[in-house]
Amino acid sequence: MSQQTTIRKLAQLVNTPVEKLLEQLAEAGMPFSGPDQAVTSTEKVKLLGFLRRTHGKAEAPSAAGAPRKITLNRSRKQELTVGGGKSRATVDVVVRKKVTVVRPDGDHAEPTDERAEILRKLEESRQRNLAEQKMLAEADKRRAEEAERIKREAEEAERRKAEEAIAAKTAPAVPVVADDGVVVPPKAAPATHGHGHPKPAAPRADDRAAAPRHKTRGSNAITAGADDDDRNKRFAGQMHLSASDRARRTTSVRSRAKPRRQSDQSRTGTGFTRPTAPIVRDVAIGETITVADLAQKMSLKGGEVVKALFKMGVMATITQSIDHDTAALVTEELGHNVVRADAADVENVLLAHVENLDAEKVVRPPVVTIMGHVDHGKTSLLDYIRRTKIATGEAGGITQHIGAYHVETDKGVISFLDTPGHAAFSSMRARGAKLTDIVVLVVAADDGVKPQTIEAVQHARAAGVPLIVAINKVDKPSADPLRVKNELLEQQVVAEEFGGETQFVELSAKTGQNIDGLLDAISLQAEFLELRAVADGRANGVVIESALDKGRGPVATVLVQQGELKKGDYLVCGVQYGRVRALFDETGSQVESAGPSIPVQVLGLSGVPDAGDDFVVVEDERLAKDVAEQRDAQRRESRLVAQGGNRMEDIMAQLGQGGDQLSLPLIIKADVQGSVQALREALTALSTNEIRINVIGSGVGGINESDAQLASTSKATIIGFNVRADASARKVIETNGVDLRYFSIIYDVIDQVKQVASGILGVEIREEIIGNAEVRDVFRSSKFGAVAGCMVVEGVVKRNKPIRVLRDSVVIFEGELESLRRFKENVDEVRNGTECGIGVKQYNDVKPGDMIECFERIEVQRTL
Numbered sequence: 001m002s003q004q005t006t007i008r009k010l011a012q013l014v015n016t017p018v019e020k021l022l023e024q025l026a027e028a029g030m031p032f033s034g035p036d037q038a039v040t041s042t043e044k045v046k047l048l049g050f051l052r053r054t055h056g057k058a059e060a061p062s063a064a065g066a067p068r069k070i071t072l073n074r075s076r077k078q079e080l081t082v083g084g085g086k087s088r089a090t091v092d093v094v095v096r097k098k099v100t101v102v103r104p105d106g107d108h109a110e111p112t113d114e115r116a117e118i119l120r121k122l123e124e125s126r127q128r129n130l131a132e133q134k135m136l137a138e139a140d141k142r143r144a145e146e147a148e149r150i151k152r153e154a155e156e157a158e159r160r161k162a163e164e165a166i167a168a169k170t171a172p173a174v175p176v177v178a179d180d181g182v183v184v185p186p187k188a189a190p191a192t193h194g195h196g197h198p199k200p201a202a203p204r205a206d207d208r209a210a211a212p213r214h215k216t217r218g219s220n221a222i223t224a225g226a227d228d229d230d231r232n233k234r235f236a237g238q239m240h241l242s243a244s245d246r247a248r249r250t251t252s253v254r255s256r257a258k259p260r261r262q263s264d265q266s267r268t269g270t271g272f273t274r275p276t277a278p279i280v281r282d283v284a285i286g287e288t289i290t291v292a293d294l295a296q297k298m299s300l301k302g303g304e305v306v307k308a309l310f311k312m313g314v315m316a317t318i319t320q321s322i323d324h325d326t327a328a329l330v331t332e333e334l335g336h337n338v339v340r341a342d343a344a345d346v347e348n349v350l351l352a353h354v355e356n357l358d359a360e361k362v363v364r365p366p367v368v369t370i371m372g373h374v375d376h377g378k379t380s381l382l383d384y385i386r387r388t389k390i391a392t393g394e395a396g397g398i399t400q401h402i403g404a405y406h407v408e409t410d411k412g413v414i415s416f417l418d419t420p421g422h423a424a425f426s427s428m429r430a431r432g433a434k435l436t437d438i439v440v441l442v443v444a445a446d447d448g449v450k451p452q453t454i455e456a457v458q459h460a461r462a463a464g465v466p467l468i469v470a471i472n473k474v475d476k477p478s479a480d481p482l483r484v485k486n487e488l489l490e491q492q493v494v495a496e497e498f499g500g501e502t503q504f505v506e507l508s509a510k511t512g513q514n515i516d517g518l519l520d521a522i523s524l525q526a527e528f529l530e531l532r533a534v535a536d537g538r539a540n541g542v543v544i545e546s547a548l549d550k551g552r553g554p555v556a557t558v559l560v561q562q563g564e565l566k567k568g569d570y571l572v573c574g575v576q577y578g579r580v581r582a583l584f585d586e587t588g589s590q591v592e593s594a595g596p597s598i599p600v601q602v603l604g605l606s607g608v609p610d611a612g613d614d615f616v617v618v619e620d621e622r623l624a625k626d627v628a629e630q631r632d633a634q635r636r637e638s639r640l641v642a643q644g645g646n647r648m649e650d651i652m653a654q655l656g657q658g659g660d661q662l663s664l665p666l667i668i669k670a671d672v673q674g675s676v677q678a679l680r681e682a683l684t685a686l687s688t689n690e691i692r693i694n695v696i697g698s699g700v701g702g703i704n705e706s707d708a709q710l711a712s713t714s715k716a717t718i719i720g721f722n723v724r725a726d727a728s729a730r731k732v733i734e735t736n737g738v739d740l741r742y743f744s745i746i747y748d749v750i751d752q753v754k755q756v757a758s759g760i761l762g763v764e765i766r767e768e769i770i771g772n773a774e775v776r777d778v779f780r781s782s783k784f785g786a787v788a789g790c791m792v793v794e795g796v797v798k799r800n801k802p803i804r805v806l807r808d809s810v811v812i813f814e815g816e817l818e819s820l821r822r823f824k825e826n827v828d829e830v831r832n833g834t835e836c837g838i839g840v841k842q843y844n845d846v847k848p849g850d851m852i853e854c855f856e857r858i859e860v861q862r863t864l
């Protein structure tokens with residue numbers, strides 16, 4: 001704030017002696033004690049008013065004096081600066097913006113002189129002050145502009161310098177033909193611009209457009225279209241710089257460019273600022289993809305994709321899988337093209353791997369599964385064979401349980417699957433894999449055929465695998481092999497001696513009696529089956545068992561079916577993949593490879609595969625990973641589908657598409673054998689030429705897992721008659737959507753099976769003749785054409801039903817009724833014994849004696 005105005009200053013200002021001003025102030029009612037006392041704005045105004053009044057120029061103007069009026073209002077408070085240099089002072093006055101100074105008339109010259117003088121000086125002072133402020137403001141503005149200009153010019157100069165440095169390095173080695181046809185010599189091609197010319201205040205954008213060859217600074221250049229295009233041209237052919245090129249460019253640019261540029265480049269880590277436009281890639285995305293994989297396909301860091309996803313509102317970690325749509329969106333967002341990776345594509349590639357094994361096939365060992373009822377001696381038999389036939393490894397000779405092993409016999413190698421029989425079948429068959437070549441059915445000679453024996457027969461039959469019956473425990477005095485043979489006869493397992501095809505071997509797993517006979521029988525059967533496989537090349541096969549080993553990670557026992565599985569191979573195994581880190585045989589010894597029909601433990605998989613999963617060796621890990629991931633996604637989807645896909649009704653459609661005879665597969669479980677028998681017979685008897693009621697399994701007792709597995713793989717319906725499913729069976733039933741129905745009345749079973757079978761058969765369309773009319777006469781009408789005068793001789797003739805015209809019992813026309821009349825009245829129907837007039841649509845050739853047959857089409861449910 002300016003210093004306060006004193007009376008002395010005011011006196012100086014208005015050019016009046018201090019004493020006189022003091023007097024005037026006193027007269028105006030403002031006595032001041034000294035000249036150094038401060039005068040307020042109000043007091044100044046009051047003084048002015050007083051002066052006006054004392055000089056006879058009161059506020060009320062006369063009409064004549066109006067033009068000479070001076071108006072000073074308090075509408076604005078203003079600080080005035082008066083004087084210059086040291087005498088410069090400020091005065092606070094309240095004035096109107098517009099001040100009118102009118103020279104006083106001659107009459108009043110004397111009394112207004114002083115006042116006019118004061119006002120004039122005040123105005124002059126104000127004007128001076130305003131001018132000075134304006135001048136100062138302009139000076140400030142000029143200074144700011146100058147500073148800005150200097151700064152800009154400095155920046156421009158630096159930029160040009162840096163660009164010239166790059167241009168010098170990247171100029172084409174041959175002359176360049178500019179747009180205007182002028183040949184620009186090498187190095188001069190990226191011509192500089194604007195040197196020596198005054199630059200406009202803010203011409204940078206234009207500058208760039210006008211001289212596109214000049215790269216703008218840092219990463220900003222990436223967004224400048226013209227720059228990018230041009231830069232691409234310049235760097236064409238140099239996109240893949242050698243290490244030395246990169247180093248040279250780095251140093252040269254760094255040595256010349258300004259510090260900021262250096263830091264930009266050092267950030268890229270390559271020594272130059274992205275010489276090309278972003279490369280647009282075709283990114284193949286399947287059902288799902290992990291963020292990391294997606295990033296890799298786009299050559300981006302995982303974090304960048306995570307960030308882009310985040311911006312889209314998707315929170316995902318690098319290792320997380322995202323669905324196809326999300327992946328496609330973020331890929332497009334990041335400027336790349338999305339290519340749909342069809343699951344079938346990779347599977348086809350995989351299939352090609354398997355089919356490529358077109359080398360010569362050689363005889364392969366048979367794969368044998370041992371099945372049988374509890375305590376009939378399966379384990380004993382396997383143990384005996386293993387103990388006596390496996391050449392144990394040097395390390396202690398302890399065999400390890402890997403779910404399978406192979407033995408050397410005089411007749412060749414035999415591989416045994418040491419897994420629960422039905423599991424080996426069901427899970428394998430569920431995936432369409434046929435693992436077992438031969439089933440050895442162990443039946444205790446002293447116990448005979450039991451439910452699980454029958455179950456085993458059913459499984460083997462469903463899988464189309466030949467049986468060899470091992471009648472065990474023949475060492476026992478109570479052994480009765482003939483009884484076994486007879487009982488199996490009931491299951492349609494006929495011994496060779498009975499004229500059948502099944503080999504029966506009587507043996508003792510305890511004493512080892514005739515074990516070799518069993519091995520011989522197996523070899524013979526294998527020979528008969530002519531088992532062959534390609535022994536060389538990339539392997540494929542099936543997982544028999546798998547587990548997660550604490551120390552070794554996922555361990556899978558696989559059975560090689562084709563080719564040779566080697567250490568170091570890449571393989572896809574179900575939804576897992578990996579590289580074979582080590583291979584072990586059943587003796588626990590490391591092996592380098594395994595050929596067809598040889599079980600081997602595999603280490604190195606990404607996870608634990610399921611038993612029954614197939615494995616295929618592929619050329620690279622990428623394919624293995626792709627297949628595994630896509631399968632994983634598909635398996636998840638199909639699981640959902642499967643949950644609802646195995647109901648009895650659902651199967652109908654599938655069955656309906658089959659061959660000539662439809663089939664309804666059933667598994668019957670009942671509380672007593674009598675019921676099983678009765679149901680089996682009653683239901684099988686429902687079969688017709690069109691549909692076969694196929695009881696693929698039956699037995700006494702609760703519904704167990706094995707039944708459920710069989711039903712699942714055979715798409716059969718389980719009939720539970722006075723029995724229930726146990727927990728493990730329920731799990732399988734639930735997981736696979738098996739159709740299970742409980743009953744307690746045999747007729748209900750038959751009724752329901754009939755209903756379902758009828759559902760499979762569907763409906764048929766039948767025609768029913770509802771009436772016959774004899775044509776007695778024919779009238780011609782201009783309006784209706786030929787109208788047949790008829791007598792309904794049978795049933796009823798209805799207007800909306802189709803008709804046929806018969807002449808001498810031969811159909812000569814089929815069509816519709818146009819009109820049905822009785823005594824000129826249109827009627828809807830005419831009954832037997834009544835005359836009527838019938839007009840036949842689009843048919844005029846009706847004659848007396850013809851018969852008009854009225855019929856309707858009805859849908860009839862086909863039943864058994």
Ligand SMILES: Nc1nc2c(ncn2[C@@H]2O[C@H](COP(=O)(O)OP(=O)(O)OP(=O)(O)O)[C@@H](O)[C@H]2O)c(=O)[nH]1
Pocket residue numbers: 372373374375376377378379380381472473474475476507508509510511
């Ligand atoms: N006398 C005699 N006993 C046998 C023979 N084979 C097995 N056993 C005995 O029968 C019993 C059951 O034999 P396992 O080998 O455990 O029968 P399994 O079929 O494997 O039984 P699960 O594993 O329960 O299904 C054991 O006590 C065996 O010692 C044989 O040939 N003769």
